[in-house]
Amino acid sequence: MPRPADHPAIAAPKIGVLLVNLGTPDAPDAASVRRYLKEFLSDRRVVEIPRLVWWPILNGIILNTRPKKSAHAYSQVWSEDGSPLAAITKAQALALQARLGDDAMVDWAMRYGNPAIGTQIEALKDQGCERILVAPLYPQYSGATTATVIDALGAQLAAMRWQPALRTLPPYYDDPLHIEALRADTARQLAALDFVPEVLLLSFHGMPERTLHLGDPYHCQCRKTARLLAAALAPQFPDLRIETSFQSRFGRAKWLEPATDAVLAAEAQNGTRRLAIAAPGFSADCLETREELAIRGKEQFVEAGGTQFAALDCLNTSDAGMAMLEALVRRELAGWI
Numbered sequence: 001m002p003r004p005a006d007h008p009a010i011a012a013p014k015i016g017v018l019l020v021n022l023g024t025p026d027a028p029d030a031a032s033v034r035r036y037l038k039e040f041l042s043d044r045r046v047v048e049i050p051r052l053v054w055w056p057i058l059n060g061i062i063l064n065t066r067p068k069k070s071a072h073a074y075s076q077v078w079s080e081d082g083s084p085l086a087a088i089t090k091a092q093a094l095a096l097q098a099r100l101g102d103d104a105m106v107d108w109a110m111r112y113g114n115p116a117i118g119t120q121i122e123a124l125k126d127q128g129c130e131r132i133l134v135a136p137l138y139p140q141y142s143g144a145t146t147a148t149v150i151d152a153l154g155a156q157l158a159a160m161r162w163q164p165a166l167r168t169l170p171p172y173y174d175d176p177l178h179i180e181a182l183r184a185d186t187a188r189q190l191a192a193l194d195f196v197p198e199v200l201l202l203s204f205h206g207m208p209e210r211t212l213h214l215g216d217p218y219h220c221q222c223r224k225t226a227r228l229l230a231a232a233l234a235p236q237f238p239d240l241r242i243e244t245s246f247q248s249r250f251g252r253a254k255w256l257e258p259a260t261d262a263v264l265a266a267e268a269q270n271g272t273r274r275l276a277i278a279a280p281g282f283s284a285d286c287l288e289t290r291e292e293l294a295i296r297g298k299e300q301f302v303e304a305g306g307t308q309f310a311a312l313d314c315l316n317t318s319d320a321g322m323a324m325l326e327a328l329v330r331r332e333l334a335g336w337i
């Protein structure tokens with residue numbers, strides 16, 4: 001007697017893959033940015049300050065001042081396809097679908113904003129996906145990013161009578177596939193520059209330093225990605241000095257150091273003239289890379305005396321990045337196929 005799964009008349013269950021990134025406003029205007037920031041900064045995992053203290057600060061100060069400033073920043077990087085983070089995540093989903101063919105149905109979601117995780121899980125289920133792999137596209141795990149995706153997933157499941165079976169993609173900060181993709185794509189971009197950088201600065205998004213002491217592995221995982229990437233690049237670029245920093249400080253608390261803006265200024269003041277910056281903690285370019293690094297970072301470096309500056313692209317839909325994503329996803333699907 002064949003087992004039911006082996007019976008030719010019973011079709012294999014459909015598998016869905018949901019790529020998830022942080023989220024972004026729907027438009028580069030103050031009202032849209034305010035809506036997005038309200039959802040994002042109300043998450044207890046993102047801002048770990050007692051509500052009684054945080055609520056008046058968020059609603060009384062931040063949501064009245066930051067949206068206009070951030071909307072201006074977003075307008076500088078907005079593309080025909082919308083916010084870079086959403087446009088690139090969508091393009092990654094399409095590219096992954098082409099690579100996976102009939103093996104899985106690929107879709108994408110934003111943790112804050114649209115398309116929401118819950119809506120996309122429902123859509124995959126409605127299309128017959130009984131098994132769904134959810135892939136938070138953060139190489140390094142943190143409570144403020146990866147864990148919030150799983151929280152949203154839990155909330156969606158809590159509202160479903162007939163739930164799909166789920167898997168989640170583990171962090172891949174030190175996975176040889178990730179390090180090799182970063183090495184290959186960084187080397188390709190460095191070789192295409194019209195100058196030879198003295199320094200390659202690896203800039204990761206920051207977090208309050210307190211989260212490290214509370215046990216969040218994010219800082220250590222960023223450091224390990226940086227160490228492995230530097231070691232992988234060394235044979236091809238023996239004269240390149242590789243440094244690490246943390247960007248995007250938010251609020252008054254002490255954040256992880258050294259801070260990217262301070263390092264850019266210090267490098268130039270100490271005589272570095274040619275510098276390239278890369279952001280191996282972001283799987284897709286976004287406001288933090290295109291505005292904070294490529295525009296403001298360049299200004300900071302040049303004002304302090306630097307002469308040549310380049311902000312490298314994230315893995316985005318590069319061949320190296322998509323080959324890595326396909327391999328990471330296929331490894332998870334192997335348990336189901």
Ligand SMILES: C=CC1=C(C)c2cc3[nH]c(cc4nc(cc5[nH]c(cc1n2)c(C)c5CCC(=O)O)C(CCC(=O)O)=C4C)c(C)c3C=C
Pocket residue numbers: 022023024025045046047066070083085138142144145205206207208218248250281282285286287288
């Ligand atoms: C890559 C990992 C990220 C971590 C860790 C992270 C922590 C973190 N972020 C904030 C506050 C803000 N982040 C903002 C934008 C933003 N953050 C990430 C990623 C991480 N954040 C991305 C990919 C983006 C870009 C979104 C886009 O639309 O392109 C913003 C919004 C922009 C702004 O107003 O500056 C805020 C605010 C905190 C407090 C935090 C850690 C606890």
Ligand SMILES: [Fe+2]
Pocket residue numbers: 205248
């Ligand atoms: Fe952030």
Ligand SMILES: [Fe+2]
Pocket residue numbers: 248287288292
């Ligand atoms: Fe920022």
